[in-house]
Amino acid sequence: MRWRRSEKRPKWFRAVKRRDKVEDKIFKLENLKASKRHSQKYGSLKTFSFKAKKWREPEPLVDVFREKDKIVVVAELKGFKRENIKVQAEKQRLTLTAKAQGRRYYKSLNLPEAVIPEAARITYKNGVLEIQLKKAPEEKPLNKVAVKDAPQA
Template sequence: MRRDDRDDPFDDLFREIERMMNEMMGEDFDMHVERGGNAGGQTGFGTETHVDVHETDERVRVIADLPGVEKEDIDLKCDGEVLTISAGSDHREYDERIRLPAQVDEHSATATYNNGVLEVQLDKAEDSADIDVQ
């Protein structure tokens, strides 16, 4: 017996979520569009890879999966608050901006790339100096 889509117990829930997203976004939002690759101009980490951010008292560590990317095709930038990872291969383009959980010293950054896994470590910046008002 073939299952009919009309028998999907979550169909009403998905329709309601889609309606709310359309209302909120002010455009046609289609939950059924498969994201990934270069479909619909959407590229990046949110669909094809996983990014983890870990924070300790002294450091922030970002780990990102970049399957199929060569090390020389990775471009990293940091302004102390946001880490930007741009990378590409013949099949995929990644462009992700990651808001870091703490202010970091961008000049302390070190990065390694091994077997499709990028790891970036940054030292936390010193706290801002207190200013006495006179």
């Protein structure tokens, strides 16, 4: 006598197996729908979605420190060459631009105080860009002096 697979297992086993396949399909569809609806953000990573299936690189971290006579900006720009990094400073705005093969970075920052752009010191070492900007002297408002009428002669 020849043994057949169907005879080895009881009939209820096939029904359970079919039910498991249906549940797997439903579960996969639910996860697919949920992943299309939700986008998530983690730490310094830009928002991404499972739908796109593409992971973006983390956005470089930037810190601004206010010291007594200067403002220090520290930016993490790993993978960029010194020649490909541009820094533009205005009174209260700092713009960082970096380009590399297949990658770009742009960040515009509002500085806490006005600075002197010509007095900037920039260092780039081991992927860390440090910009030291000298604070501009505060403009003092003119003292108001009351004008009195001149005596009439």
